[in-house]
Amino acid sequence: MVGGGGIGGGLLENANPLIYERSGDRPVTEGEEDEQVPDSIDAREIFDLIRSINDPEHPLTLEELNVVEQVRVQVSDPESTVAVAFTPTIPHCSMATLIGLSIKVKLLRSLPQRFKMDVHITPGTHASEHAVNKQLADKERVAAALENTHLLEVVNQCLSARS
């Protein structure tokens, strides 16, 4: 699905990227502490799931690189749908598929099964946008990719808490 090239050693594709600010922790509201009030799954909650995913190249999160933004998350709890668009830092980023896969895997592990999820590249931000989107939408290819030990390793590293 994707090669692991470019990871560890060698020159970075983009050595001095723009850095964006991290949003703070979501403040806990009174309603959230009330046993009775149900809290629906909203865009911020989805964003909180994916914003701390590590970039495969930099010691930075997807949020700091502005690859994911809260405004590019669409969610409907009653309809059980989630759509996330992500923006690679440069249009030729060879990591795009890997980043998409990490987001997808994070959502698969963190959301209730009832959700139908769509992860795609923000339109017009990547050279091979269509091809990457097609790969990410193909359930079988995603499953096959996760059978690949090397790929799974990189995805897991992206999803591990930074020590």
Next chain:
Amino acid sequence: MAAAAALEAVAPLGALWGLVQDFVMGQQEGPADQVAADVKSGSYTVLQVVEALGSSLENPEPRTRARGIQLLSQVLLQCHCLLLEKEVVHLILFYENRLKDHHLVIPSVLQGLRALSLCVALPPGLAVSVLKAIFQEVHVQSLPQVDRHTVYSIITNFMRTREEELKGLGADFTFGFIQVMDGEKDPRNLLVAFRIVYDLISRDYSLGPFVEELFEVTSCYFPIDFTPPPNDPHGIQREDLILSLRAVLASTPCFAEFLLPLLIEKVDSEILSAKLDSLQTLNACCAVYGQKELKDFLPSLWASIRREVFQTASERVEAEGLAALNSLTACLSRSVLRADAEDLLDSFLSNILQDCRHHLCEPDMKLVWPSAKLLQAAAGASARACDHITSNVLPLLLEQFHKHSQSNQRRTILEMILGFLKLQQKWSYEDKDERPLSGFKDQLCSLIFMALTDPNTQLQLVGIRTLTVLGAQPDLLSSGDLELAVGHLYRLSFLEEDSQSCRAAALEASGTLAAFYPVAFSTHLVPKLAEDLCTEESDLARGDGPTRCSRHPRCLQALSAVSTHPSIVKETLPLLLQHLCQMNRGSMSPGTSEVIAVCQSLQQVAEKCQRDPESCWYFHQTAVPCLLALAVQASMPEKEHSVLKKVLLEDEVLATVVSVIATATTHLSPDLATQSVAHIVPLFLDGNISFLPENSFSGRFQPFQDGSSGQRRLVALLMAFVCSLPRNVEIPQLNRLMRELLELSCCQSCPFSSTAAAKCFAGLLNKHPAGQQLDEFLQLAVDKVEAGLSSGPCRSQAFTLLLWVTKALVLRYHPLSSCLTDRLMGLLSDPELGPAAADGFSLLMSDCTDVLTRAGHAEVRIMFRQRFFTDNVPALVRGFHAAPQDVKPNYLKGLSHVLNRLPKPVLLPELPTLLSLLLEALSCPDSVVQLSTLSCLQPLLLEAPQVMSLHIDTLVTKFLNLSASPSMAVRIAALQCMHALTHLPTPVLLPYKPQVIRALAKPLDDKKRLVRKEAVSARGEWFLLGSPGS
């Protein structure tokens, strides 16, 4: 006679012959020690031993010779201090000669030489001759490890005692040693060899032309790559070798030309540990190097450090890189130069500036911070470096601040400026004009004030911090700057709720700066705040509600925040007290929260006064009588039954007054405290109101007699005062006071006053010296408790008294405490008091805030929790097993309170016996027990994974069950435990992985977000278990 003596002398000699035979021919080991012991005791001489060995030393069979020499060497090792100079000379000659012998003999010969190297009687010249012989005859590296170690020991011994002689050998000694250690592989020997090289260099032995050889023979081990074998009996760690090799490499500037290229090469390698070791070694070298050594390598060193800091993903490499740069710069700053030499510091710093400054102009990009950190690391090295860099960077950053208009960009720039300003504090400048900041002061101030007025909170925050740092520079800010700064801080102190952090920072900055500039704050801030308080009074009269609500508490907070200087306290404290009096006198009822706000403000002022004894007494003397007067007044029966003034008597309000009085009392000197206690105790016992500032009341003050319930509540204030006094302050009428307190504690008035009386009694009891009077008080208390508990309406008051008295005694390890604890434990199965008794254990184990505190001079033994645990947990466990089903939860609850408060290291060894009970507690339907048990188990999962692994099956099942509990807090705690489970050894967990991942899918859809959050992190970790890349 003579014949008899001769016979006696012969007899042991005969024995010696036998022993020697047994050792040499009979291959027994024991005789060697026997012979040595006999020599030591004087039965025969070393010479006689040599004679007895005689033929075996010259035996043609090398094994026999070796055995003979071995015996002699072993004897010498134990008896070298008995040798005479003449004997030593002969023995040395003999041994040196034997070095040429068969290889089987060599180990014993070396042992003998080692014994002789320890010998004090060694005549001059022989040490050199022994070493020469060894260097010439022995090929050390073909010997086994132990024998190589012997050679190092001989050298070490001689270096310790014959330094001058060895130095006479000149560089030959160094060369000889190089050959000895060349090729050494054993870590034990390397530690000794590195030590020898270190001594060669540091004690100034001649290295002659062999500097490079000596470097080669040691540096070939760099970087150390050694992993001790499992269960290594020698206990040599990788770190030991790293440090001793580093000591050698960094011990002399002579190695610089060889070492620096090596370090650069290793920093550039791919291996993390090599990078770290190289940077640390470079750092160590800078302590002895000068400009001369570094000169040729500076460009490469800088390139390597820069690359590491710019690119690394490891914070440790970054930190070591910055530390190395700091040392390099310090080294260049320190070197003394010849008049005509070029100062490398300037060109080095210019290089750094050239490579970093353009990154500072891109505040959005990744490299901005690494660049700033590099510059700051260099600037932190010396005053000169700091000047050079600051004078270059500050104008640039000031310009960039104005060029960039976005708040977040400005924030980054200002944060960098802040970093450089902080560095200034490291250097003190004698002359005001020399200070590099003077020239930038005006620009900096205007920039800070821009930041303070920016809508972006983050930028404001950095602005406040920068202002604080700038203000801490002595004599920098003008009075005009200060007036403006105070104005900004005043404005920021009244910010809206959503910029809470900014407001808090502004208050903190006011406090810090007020300590430096009390006059500026007294002139420009305190009057404004005073005015605000008054205006609000009149607003209040006009019913101008909303603004009052928001401004009022902030004004109070600001007043307490600036009370950091004694002269300011003298203005703020009267203001606050006056305000409180006016609230009480006003026509409209003050709200509870307003009175509390004033008291909290007083409390903060009191805390700030504690540091200075004079302010402390001023506060006590001013505030305490005033507060008491207000409270007494409020407790008086009034004709027009005014509820308004009763606000002061509410539980919450009294609690804050209690902490003000306690804080104002704990730091009093015993003398002053004695003055105060002479007024306050008679006030409560005799209604003596003469010392109160306003004392015309409508009735008498008799809290212990027939006073109203309002008056009885004020016993809490008495408690605050007497329980905070230093232990050596004598309390007048103590006996009477204790009896009155006891009486009130079991009186059927409101629970607030009876609890206050019980606490006050307990607080005094805790501090009272052991003796007859204490025993009397205790007896009275026990009688009172028993009478109350037996029956009737006062059971719960008697229980409260029991609880507090028990706590007072447990804290000081009083012998009666166990008795009282047993009584308390007995109440766990009481149908009425059982649940309260269970919660009582929480009180026993926790720290109180108002009485029985260390700050209030109570006697609190450090290990009281451990002791309580050891003494009582077995009984609790037994009680649990014996108790009827319906009261079992009380025992579990009591137990979980005890365990929860216990330091985890104490709990860990007890776990195996308690774990089954804790696991049972997880099935207890009481959600308080569940929660407390989960919070007890969670840290244990992290800290004692091995023990917990044994119960994995139960743990998984119960945690998963509880993750569906109706209580949200329990669900959260259970999921946190599921997360903590992942710290157990992976092989234990893997069989459960599919089941857990399936089960955790359900809480992902919990209706509460906080629960889902825990489920997500727990499930995420379980996915990573045993998976590549985790």
